[in-house]
Amino acid sequence: MLGRTLREVSVALKQGQITPTELCRKCLSVIQKTKFLNAYITVSYEVALKQAEESEKRYKKGQSLGELDGIPVAVKDNFSTAGIETTCASNMLKGYIPPFNATVVQKLLDQGAVLMGKTNLDEFAMGSGSTDGAFGPVKNPWSYSKQYREQRRLRSPGERRGADEDWLIAGGSSGGSAAAVAAATCFAALGSDTGGSTRNPAAHCGLVGFKPSYGLVSRYGLIPLVNSMDVPGILTRCVDDAAAVLGVLAGHDPKDSTTVQDPVKPFVLPSLTDVSKLCVGIPKEYLVPELSSEVRSLWSKAAGLFESAGAKVIDVSLPHTSYSIVCYHVLCTSEVASNMARFDGLEYGHRCDINESTEAMYAATRREGFNDVVRGRILSGNFFLLKENYENYFIKAQKVRRLIANDFVNVFNSGVDVVLTPTTLSEAVPFLEFIKEDNRTRSAQDDIFTQAANMAGVPAVSVPAGLSPQGLPIGLQFIAPAFGDQKLLTVAKWFEKQIQFPVTQLQELTEDCPSGFENDNSASVFLKQC
């Protein structure tokens, strides 16, 4: 039951095969067992059970609120949740309990979804591994999958290293949400996506990771990283599930002036059978030397798949791609410097004990509350915003951003329906290897394929495309024109169906002894693909 998709379990609830409270308890028990993944910062046991009971009453009366009623979901810990601690994985916000719900959280709750808890991330979503938060790194559930472990044994038969020593990163910054869905603790999770933070962990955890068009989904209550690029993201096991969640979240929010004014229709994805009228663009700039051979071969296989099904597959150019990283760095750090100014210890959050003067209190509070990554970005951002630097950095970066956005406009205007790219350079790497590079270098490398979509505000989705020879998932990314979300997901759904991504086999997870997964006889949780 837990390995099913959101839609399947929704049908099971409707047919009474399982009740919302049974489902909730099962998920809570998996959360308990997979605690060592560190996917959750806060598990909202009582709230979840209460919500499940209410859902159960509705089902008994035949008054279900819809597809999401009774469905366990998880929310990244940078979305405000009324009455539930919201930390952004930062000491600055430890103990901060928002008095209101983010619009997306409220919309899920209004549909009867059951909130299991708040998931782990890089501090203030600054990172690409979910390794740089105040609550420790997130472990990729695939570290403990049968596929990965078998491959490892075949490759180095002599070594008997435990999984607790060389576990893989989950990707980030929404790594907690990805791990939560991949480990079957819930059926959908909210991430946030500023430069790829939803798509990157989705690719590493074998999930669908969807970044909607900027302005389609409200950011109210999402604690910002870069306001002009942040989009609430959706992590699910299949494309249809992402569309179902998007249908609930999308639309104008009077509390967010940057959301679309036009009414949004429900997102129902047709099952595409004929792709002969489809034009898929392959951007040549994305073929970089750092791209791993495994990802490269799956990418070209995917292109071949479209072509053999009759679609037109052409090379396209996004000429300003190579400037994206530096441009992003300037714009991101500048907004970060501004957005983080409110954390001064006065109204909420951490406050230091120093009280010689207001200035000394600010300095010590911020020194104690933020990690090196956040402080580094604040310093860079303030540098770029200085009067003498503003023209040379911020204004130029804005101009480059416009050029990058225009690259997409030009490609889509030339008749291309979707652009197909890798999501990440390689499959998930072990934590010990990941931390050899600093956060900035890592973020720059890992966001390379995903960032441009945020600059341009266009929708993008990462879909599992297969397993690497190591037995680890690899995702590919589809990008569509702004507000072409439905078309994008329709194409992604067609691709998903062709790929038949293998069933994930997670060994039974026990909290105290992750290395016990070596035991083949332990019962398995099978995650089935839709």
Next chain:
Amino acid sequence: MAAPILRWVGPGKRWALAWVDSSSSHRRVSPNGSASHRMREQRSVAQQSLHTAPKPRKGGHKWAAVVGLEVHAQISSNSKLFSGSQVSFAAPPNSLVSFFDASLPGTLPVLNRRCVEAAVMTGLALNCHINKKSLFDRKHYFYADLPAGYQITQQRLPIAVRGSLTYGVFVGNKRSHMATKTVRIKQIQLEQDSGKSLHDDLRSQTLIDLNRAGVGLLEMVLEPDLSCGEEAATVVRELQLILQALGTSKANMAEGQLRVDANISVHQPGEPLGIRTEVKNLNSIRFLARAIDHEIQRQISELESGGVILNETRSFDHRLGCTVPMRDKEGKQDYRFMPEPNLPPLVLYDTASLPVGVEPQQVINIDQIRDTLPELPRVTRERLVREYGMLPEHSFTLLNEVGLLQFFQSVMKETRAEPKKVTSWVLNVLLGYLKQHNLAVNESPITPSALAGLLDLLDSKAISSSAAKEVFEELWKGKAKTAAQIVSEKQLELMQDQEALEQLCQATMEGHPQVVTDMKTGNPKAINKLIGLVRKATLNRADPAVIKNILERLSA
């Protein structure tokens, strides 16, 4: 949310005293140098310069002063600029604070339509060009009453630009002639107000009240076209009247709804402009004039004694009557301006550019706002002069006193008396009494109807003007009696009985033969004396003109 408590170091007040002491050698201070003497001297200097632009000192160079103003007016609206919190003066601390106002993470600004309309309205009234597209920016600085660490303002592209304000100044020694002057308006921008810091020096604490945080402000930047405190005061007063007529701001300086910063420099005519100082937070028109004139004098003295002017921020200490440097904010502030990413560009339309099929509530039409502009003070004054044959300075007084124009117009509606008579009674008698008792017009014990009744009696010659004064005094005591009641109770009616009056006149003449002789020899004082005697005999109930006629006839 509890008010956070801070320790605070270095109260600003010490600076004020230190400055006066250290620079006392530069100024003329009475020998005994007591604080009260100093204050009095300062005040008299300021008052002198209120009437004339600072004059060059004997034997010194000629100096010209250049004054520019930045005026912040709190927008009169039900809710704040970007949040739904109520706007109200003197509410309990931190009782009007939304999640956005407290800068809770994840909250977003939502622009208040009423504030935009107020800005457009004010821009139009000040002859500005309204920008159909304007932008919002973040201005960063750390301060305890600025919760987000930045203020949302309009730095790059404000809502209104290039306007002008005409104002009248008195010229000539008698201050009876009016001349019209114009000050250019550089721009009007929408921005957020900050909260309030309350420094408790006794306990070394700072208390923060966020009720004001996020209230909409109109920042009006005036070009440096002014030359003295009085001009600045007149401009601010005129601006205040305009804002009040428009209803876009209550513009009450005492409640902080209108705050003025002045940029001041002096230079020799023909030379480049001097280095300017900024005098901040001037919260009354009187202090504004005094502060500017003081600062001009200070700069002149400083330069004449070989000193230099620093580009600094100063504040006006109204007790000492001088400007003092404000606490140094550790060097120059770099506000690190950045576009506000959470607000799309503010787009306005006119009738020509209005998109078809759009709901009127969804857009702001500049032309529609222009059509609803009320009568502006300048036009009101012109109308008063035209309709009532009033002197221009009287029209100024009527508008300058809050509520006086309404009072005047109410009296006009109810009385048959001549406008000139009404003007004279309202401006000379009523206003005099109000000032003497330190009352506002709306606190007047005499209602417009009561005054109208009195003026009617006067107009129909039922009472003499001296009796009218007596009735006025009775009305002022406020015993809920009408003028007519008072007149009849006190028997103040004019004697209409011609025969009785003639008898009185005859008797008076007979009783004072010497005066009659003087009168006949042409001494003009004599007849007045007789008139006075007759009036006294009538208990002031006779019309002096009528008495004079009878006396002249009898002595002929």
